[in-house]
Amino acid sequence: MNSSTAEPAVSARNVFKAFGKRPQEIVRRIKDGADRNDLTDLGTAAVIDASFDVQPGEVFVVMGLSGSGKSTLIRMVNGLLPPTAGSIEVGGEDIARLSDRDLRRIRREKVSMVFQHFALLPHRTVGQNAGYALEIQGLNRSDRERKTEEALKMVGLDGWGGSMPDELSGGMRQRVGLARALAAGTEVMLMDEAFSALDPLIRREMQDQLVELQEQLGKTILFITHDLNEAMRLGDRIAMMRDGRTVQIGTSEQILNDPANDYVAQFVQDVDRTRVLTAGGIMEPPVAVLGTEQGPRTAHKLMREHQTNVLAVVDRSKKLHGFVHEAAIAAAVSQGANTLDGLMQPAPSVHADTPLVELMTQAAEHETGLAVIDGAGRLEGIIARVTLLNALAEPKHAGHDSTESMVAS
């Protein structure tokens, strides 16, 4: 439909999946407005009316508790489960309409998968496991071994190719699972609770590694998890699922600040907001800025007009030069100075993607607040101390009232 914009890597439209003897009947009844809990005699509606697009290079996290349908959803993307209704397109091909043969081609060439319990073949070495997808793709031995070594190196397992999986720790086994998917060289990667079986420290390590790899590789990743912190750490966007429905789709900040309903709100209340929210997400546009060529009088006037005691000084290209304070300006005005020379102080500045947790120390040291700048040093916004405190408070206390606007269709 939207052929003008970049084509999504994965696109789901009104996807339903029902299990049981009469799945079509379940879908029809739900479309007519029945509740899935009233249809348990007929079977289970695992996924109800899911629609989403995943852009190339995006990490799209599907988040939900067990039984929410997230695993079913991800299995429909590579056709392990055929959808009961709706369409799922991967690279423009509708998975539901493909023959077995074409489905296998898609799985070999376009979509790989990482599994919760690793799903390694215990009778094969690490190298043979990591190279499994390449073997199925029909690569010759030398190419296969070269690509396998590369993939193992990427996940930090170079030199382990000859070991057996049972000689490895859980974290290392999942690295093999990751290497297997990476070696396949597909654009889309499905990760089904990939880190959930690992203990917390290792899980954290794997998450960091995935973020690092993703920066290099830019894969399209569908990541399933029941851990909200994990979802927020990894996801460019998050789809919240409950009882088979997608409740909300948005960035972690949108979900945190504008939860679509009480369920999501309850879910996010335990999240460490300082690690999810970023400087860019809470900054405010500067009320007024001072040009480098302007003088103390203008500064004094602006300060009075806007009831502020500090101003950011920028040049024509919006590059930040520093802050000026009310006391210094007042002194300069009374002395009749015409330029800002010697009045400016270096501004404490941060980048838009810095998480709040890293702003705390600086904010404590500078009562002027913080400047948010981009890579070229241009001013993007200001974070006053009060803004920072407000951001840390729960949304309901912060005065967000209408939240229904974010409900995913």
Place this chain on the structure above:
Amino acid sequence: MISAAEETEGVGIPRLNIGEWIEAGVDWVNENLEWLFNLIQTIVSTLTDGLDDLLNTPDALVLAVVFSLLAWLVKDWKLALLSIVMLVFVISIDQWENAMTTLALVAVAAAIALAIAIPLGIWAARSDRVSGAVRPVMDLMQTMPAFVWLVPVVTLFSIGVTGGVIATIIFALPPGVRFTELGIRQVDSEVVEAGHAFGSTPRQILLRIQLPLALQTIMAGVNQVIMLSLSMAVIAGLVGAGGLGNEVTRAIGSLDIGLGFEAGLAVVVLAIYLDRMTAAIGRGGMVSGRASKLVRRRLDAHRSATRGRAMGQV
């Protein structure tokens, strides 16, 4: 003849003449499919007699040493030592020739049984319908008293080694099917799913994932098939299948306690040897055991050599 009016213990329940129907069926098959049974007879008896001759050609001690060496290759020197002691014992009680005849019968019967059972088990594992159809047949084959199979077999193949082999196959087949099906169904579904997720064909999933991972269970089935073959092969002595079974039958007929125990002990030796051997092959898969260690070492050497070559090119 069939008389529908005949009464049973239950009032009004007519007597079903299943026995007669089965008899009639076997007769019909015997008359109309004679060519088929002749063919089977030729193949089976050629195989069994050939193997029998082969096993009885070399000197008994030479063959005993060969068997012992095999045990060493498959497992370790302890099994080798046990084997040679037991086999020499069989020679010393003058049952070697009979034991080899029985071994030939068991080998042919077990091989044919497995050739049928494993593919059938694979099929049953992949289709619930096949599984449902196969299960009652297996129950029937396994629980029907072993002697009962001997009667129709004699009708179709007459007295001799073929009848013994066929009865043995029928009796020993079911665990082969069951264990194969169980082994494949028990393979971790996530691993099979991973196979699908990377685009494997059903054949690739069977050969590269399911069968290797089911191997231990399948080998347990192979072990059962062989052990059941051995026990049935002795019973088959009743229909003149030869070997140790004949000796046992003869001992029963003449109340010869000594002969009975000598033949019986030879059966025990065969049973222990075959059981330990198949168990060792099954448990190790292809991991433990001297032979596989040798193979592995050579593979490793080959692998590091190719890697060295690959590094050299870079």
